[in-house]
Amino acid sequence: MEDIILNAQSLKSVIHCGAGAFATYATKLGGKLFIITDSNVYALYKGLIEKTFGNAPTFVLPAGEKSKSRNSLFKIFDKMIDCGVTRSSTVVALGGGVVGDIAGLAASMYMRGIKVVQIPTTLLAQVDSSVGGKTAIDYKGVKNVLGAFYQPSEVIVDPLFLSTLPARELRCGLGEIIKYSAIDCGIYGTLSQNSDKLFDLKFLENVTADCIRHKAKVVTEDERDTTGARKTLNLGHTTGHAFELYYKRKSHGEFVLIGTYYELYIAEKKGICESCYADSLRALITKVIKNIPAYADAEKAALMAKFDKKNDEQSIVSMIVPKSVGESYELKLPIAEYAKLIGECAEKIRGEKC
Ligand SMILES: NC(=O)c1ccc[n+]([C@@H]2O[C@H](COP(=O)([O-])OP(=O)(O)OC[C@H]3O[C@@H](n4cnc5c(N)ncnc54)[C@H](O)[C@@H]3O)[C@@H](O)[C@H]2O)c1
Numbered sequence: 001m002e003d004i005i006l007n008a009q010s011l012k013s014v015i016h017c018g019a020g021a022f023a024t025y026a027t028k029l030g031g032k033l034f035i036i037t038d039s040n041v042y043a044l045y046k047g048l049i050e051k052t053f054g055n056a057p058t059f060v061l062p063a064g065e066k067s068k069s070r071n072s073l074f075k076i077f078d079k080m081i082d083c084g085v086t087r088s089s090t091v092v093a094l095g096g097g098v099v100g101d102i103a104g105l106a107a108s109m110y111m112r113g114i115k116v117v118q119i120p121t122t123l124l125a126q127v128d129s130s131v132g133g134k135t136a137i138d139y140k141g142v143k144n145v146l147g148a149f150y151q152p153s154e155v156i157v158d159p160l161f162l163s164t165l166p167a168r169e170l171r172c173g174l175g176e177i178i179k180y181s182a183i184d185c186g187i188y189g190t191l192s193q194n195s196d197k198l199f200d201l202k203f204l205e206n207v208t209a210d211c212i213r214h215k216a217k218v219v220t221e222d223e224r225d226t227t228g229a230r231k232t233l234n235l236g237h238t239t240g241h242a243f244e245l246y247y248k249r250k251s252h253g254e255f256v257l258i259g260t261y262y263e264l265y266i267a268e269k270k271g272i273c274e275s276c277y278a279d280s281l282r283a284l285i286t287k288v289i290k291n292i293p294a295y296a297d298a299e300k301a302a303l304m305a306k307f308d309k310k311n312d313e314q315s316i317v318s319m320i321v322p323k324s325v326g327e328s329y330e331l332k333l334p335i336a337e338y339a340k341l342i343g344e345c346a347e348k349i350r351g352e353k354c
Pocket residue numbers: 038039040041044063064065068095096097098099101121122123124125128129130131132133134135144161162164165166169172251252253
């Protein structure tokens with residue numbers, strides 16, 4: 001087990017990481033607790049939740065992205081008020097990124113902010129969303145448009161929860177892990193040398209700590225995403241989010257993989273990324289998603305990137321693309337040119353499949 005410290009300006013966050021972290025630290029959470037989880041996690045871990053948190057009130061969200069909504073948020077507030085949650089209470093977010101994002105936002109707003117502890121149960125939430133204090137709900141079809149920066153006081157990352165995770169959810173977590181490999185040379189080395197172990201839980205446990213260390217360093221430097229350091233964590237996300245908004249059928253982590261694949265084409269075409277390095281990243285991506293979709297209307301879907309929060313104006317799309325090992329680059333393109341290149345990439349994938 002290892003404690004990783006995220007020294008954000010707003011709050012020092014301690015991330016307890018490794019096997020046994022839940023048994024050691026969840027039982028030590030003091031004061032009045034309010035648990036937020038989702039229906040799948042509750043069904044699998046009801047016994048453990050009751051054993052660990054006694055009769056603490058528990059709010060169970062329906063599983064899935066649809067729960068990151070205004071309705072769910074206000075249902076959480078209703079229950080918090082009904083259960084007498086006070087300023088000294090602690091919200092415990094036990095679940096994937098959906099639970100973590102909405103529970104973090106609820107904690108940030110309730111009585112102008114009460115303590116939140118994140119206990120991520122998906123690989124994606126363990127390597128990424130539970131760390132760094134970004135909280136949000138989706139609104140009017142725009143992802144994460146209402147939210148707050150709100151650091152958890154503690155994050156408890158225990159691989160115990162990964163044993164029940166469906167393969168598809170492992171793939172989603174690997175989406176963010178491969179993103180880290182494109183911005184961190186250590187993680188790139190580990191993944192390239194062990195690409196046959198990507199679905200091995202023991203291997204993932206070590207990589208998880210590497211990803212958290214990377215994120216903790218970046219967020220310590222740039223908590224509120226203003227100096228540019230934190231932007232690098234959005235590699236692959238411009239196209240990932242655009243496709244996520246347009247196609248909907250896949251999950252965030254899968255779209256990050258697909259988005260990175262498409263953006264690699266642009267990075268190569270624009271002379272930013274060398275072909276052999278781009279090939280090695282593509283090889284990692286296709287170990288996780290064998291068939292990258294060659295969307296027929298990719299060019300149209302790419303236009304959704306105008307909503308990306310990184311853009312200063314809707315006509316110029318900003319994206320973080322791989323440059324060389326451990327180095328990324330912020331590329332800004334007029335939206336029409338960007339969408340055209342995305343369409344070209346789809347065409348190329350279609351050609352390769354024939
Ligand atoms: N705040 C951030 O910095 C940040 C970063 C990345 C992603 N996100 C957000 O995270 C969300 C995606 O997170 P996610 O991929 O964890 O999705 P999720 O929370 O929907 O979880 C995925 C599925 O796994 C199930 N599940 C959770 N834990 C389980 C377990 N231990 N065993 C079996 N099933 C389990 C869930 O019920 C759900 O069906 C998106 O909304 C995305 O926007 C936020």
